[in-house]
Amino acid sequence: MSLQCPRCHSSKVASFHHAMKIGAAIGTVGGAARGVSAALAGGQAGALIGAFAGPVGITLGSVSGAIFGGLAGGVGGCALGAQLGESLDRHVLAHNLCLLCGHHFNLPA
Numbered sequence: 001m002s003l004q005c006p007r008c009h010s011s012k013v014a015s016f017h018h019a020m021k022i023g024a025a026i027g028t029v030g031g032a033a034r035g036v037s038a039a040l041a042g043g044q045a046g047a048l049i050g051a052f053a054g055p056v057g058i059t060l061g062s063v064s065g066a067i068f069g070g071l072a073g074g075v076g077g078c079a080l081g082a083q084l085g086e087s088l089d090r091h092v093l094a095h096n097l098c099l100l101c102g103h104h105f106n107l108p109a
């Protein structure tokens with residue numbers, strides 16, 4: 001993707017992605033929180049499945065269910081937050097700077 005300054009049509013444009021990072025951070029935290037509840041649910045589901053295989057199965061099922069749930073929640077939240085931050089970054093905050101004329105601009109929504 002190449003940016004172009006709307007004022008002087010130069011392609012020497014610096015683009016900052018603060019919002020994307022903030023969004024990703026928020027998403028990671030939210031995703032981790034969601035992942036904890038997913039981990040609990042995953043652990044329970046894993047324990048249920050593992051119950052068929054006996055005591056060892058319960059432990060293995062709980063642990064793997066919790067790890068999988070937590071990971072899925074964290075990764076999903078991070079991706080979601082990054083997407084949110086990126087659209088904020090592109091359409092709301094003036095984070096593109098033309099290096100030729102110094103014009104700050106957003107991409108059209």
Ligand SMILES: [Zn+2]
Nearest residue numbers: 005008098101
């Ligand atoms: Zn310019």
